[in-house]
Amino acid sequence: MDMQKLSDIMGKFCCGNLATISQEGYPDLRGWKFQFIREGKPFFTTSNEKNVYRQMAANPKATFACSVNGYEVRIMGDVKFAEDPALIEEIYNTMDASVRKLYPTVDSNGFTAMYFDHGIVKYAKDGGKFESFTF
Numbered sequence: 001m002d003m004q005k006l007s008d009i010m011g012k013f014c015c016g017n018l019a020t021i022s023q024e025g026y027p028d029l030r031g032w033k034f035q036f037i038r039e040g041k042p043f044f045t046t047s048n049e050k051n052v053y054r055q056m057a058a059n060p061k062a063t064f065a066c067s068v069n070g071y072e073v074r075i076m077g078d079v080k081f082a083e084d085p086a087l088i089e090e091i092y093n094t095m096d097a098s099v100r101k102l103y104p105t106v107d108s109n110g111f112t113a114m115y116f117d118h119g120i121v122k123y124a125k126d127g128g129k130f131e132s133f134t135f
Contacts, residue, residue, distance in 0.1 A: 003135055006121060007037040009069050013096040016066025016073075018044070020055040028055060032064060035095050040135055041115040042075050043082075043091060045099055049110035056114065057081075064116075070126050077119015077135075081112055088113050 018032035030052065035043045042064065046053050056062060060078040067073075082088050091113040092106040103111040116135075124130045 001121070001123060001131065001133055003037055003040045003042075003121075006042075006073070006123070009071055009123075010034060010037070010066070010073065011068070012036045013098075014066050014068045016064055016068075018052070019063045019065070020052055021059045021061060022055060023058070028052070033096055033099055034064060034066065035091065035099075035113075038115075041117065043113055043115045045091065045095055045103075045111065045113050047103075047110035048081075048112050053081075053110075053112070062116070072124045072127075072130075074122040075116055075119060076122070077116040079114050080117045081114050 012035065014034045016032055016034060017029050019027050019029045022028040032044060035045060037043070056079045060080065062079045063074055063076045065074045082091065089106050092111065103109050118135060120132055120134050122130045122132045
């Protein structure tokens with residue numbers, strides 16, 4: 001498998017969980033919505049006003065896990081925040097409508113985009129053995 005095949009499996013906007021490391025050093029898990037894979041990188045959105053943003057800024061190691069189309073998927077790696085205003089605007093304009101409700105404009109509520117810059121994807125089909133690839 002590679003990122004293109006993963007993109008085909010996950011589609012856009014699947015729901016899962018994002019784990020970060022809390023300020024106390026513990027895993028911190030919450031529901032999260034995957035947006036899409038672009039240029040080999042999985043993208044998500046958040047707000048720079050949230051605690052989760054501060055956690056990832058302090059320790060960029062994170063994991064997104066989901067069950068989708070018969071697969072268990074874990075994306076683990078280092079998170080980076082998008083800095084290019086044109087890319088952020090493009091992501092805003094193509095993101096899931098339910099997420100957009102949280103951010104009426106690209107400049108509202110601390111909207112930002114994040115992505116896994118590199119890492120490991122682990123996946124298993126229908127309860128089978130996990131396989132992995134790096135990106």
